[in-house]
Amino acid sequence: MRKSTLIAGAVLAAFAFAGPAAAQQKVKIGFISTFSGPQGVMGQFMKESVELAIEHLGGKVGGLPVEMFYGDDQVKPDVGVQVAEEMLKKNQVDFVSGIIWSNVMMAVVPVVTGANKIMVGSNAGASPLAGAQCNRLYFSTSWNNDQTPEAMGKYLTDTGVNDIYVIAPNYQAGKDMVAGLKRYYKGRIVEEIYTKLGQQDYQAEITQLRSKNPKAVFAFLPGGMGIQFLKQYDQAGLRGQLPLYTVYTVDEISIPAVKDSAVGIYETRYWSPDLKNAATQKFVTDYRKKYGKLPVFYGAQSYDGIMLMDSAVRAVKGNLKNVDGMVKAMEKADFKSLRGPFTYNVNHHPIQNFYLLKTEKLASGDIEMRIQKTIFEKHKDSYFQDCKMK
Secondary structure, eight states: OHHHHHHHHHHHHHHHHHOHHHHOOOEEEEEEEOOSSTTHHHHHHHHHHHHHHHHHTTTEETTEEEEEEEEEOTTOHHHHHHHHHHHHHTSOOSEEEEOOOHHHHHHHHHHHHHTTOEEEESSOOOHHHHTTTOOTTEEESSOOTTHHHHHHHHHHHHTTOOEEEEEEESSHHHHHHHHHHHHHOOSEEEEEEEEOTTOOOOHHHHHHHHHHOOSEEEEOOOTHHHHHHHHHHHHTTOTTTSOEEESSSSSTTHHHHHGGGGTTOEEEESOOTTOOSHHHHHHHHHHHHHHSSOOOHHHHHHHHHHHHHHHHHHHTTTOTTOHHHHHHHHTTTOSOOTTOSOEEOTTSOEEEEEEEEEEEEOTTSOEEEEEEEEEEEEEOOSOGGGOOOO
């Protein structure tokens, strides 16, 4: 009996001196994205990049073993909320991350932050969350929606493109993207069209834009929407005839599907696989080796999300109950981001560079995007002054 008591006492003492990390044996992360339907390919790239990030960290986050829970939001806010609630209540996750769509993000963030858990958004950049609805428990590893089209608007103005037709889906991000374009574009918008989210047929819009006879077209049509639009734009004989400028439409997902239909089209972005820094080069090399394809920005943002969470857990030495400590650590952005060093603004959105990219056909026959120039350096979003956090 005395021996058993001594052993039990020794075990209890060991746990007492081991500190907070011993009490919590693993980090639980819920990752919500779209894994079904035409848009599911984006979620797959995100999931693959998350898994590569964890592999690069030796299978741990913040020095603790990690358990991932993946959920499909089906591009529906109510489904996203159900998935988040299950992750929080059933799986007892410590962080929630992911989410492609701004309308889904707007619905999910209050659920996660209301449970006093940290939300790390790795794509959707809804403007209210950068402004009046900012939250100390919400961080973005992507951008505010407006920023990328702001860069395109500046480029179009600087190069004298003074007459454009605008097309985007009718949801939060579509409206934000057009608002961002208008903030820096000083030319004339001949028509502003909002299509159904997830729409696959653009023949009517292409006929209409042709009749408007603009000097150029601006499009925000991510995922499967962009693939169909690019194909139909080319089939209508407009590529090469009517310049197409896009954001989140031509990327490493759509190029393999549309091939030459993407050549010559310009995009603006904060990241590209040809960005010259050590973290990106390792990510791209290892991703290609593991999955046999180029990674896309959706994945880069998701990879950075894991690295951000890793920095937070390390800072509190594995004490996942120290939410305030993790928030303070995350505000420092103390990790090797694929975009290179950046800082967080008061609203927990990155202050970062934005580049002009062009789709080029290489001598090898491969079609890839290449950075042409830097448009913005250390660019702040347009909503941070509405955020009450200081």
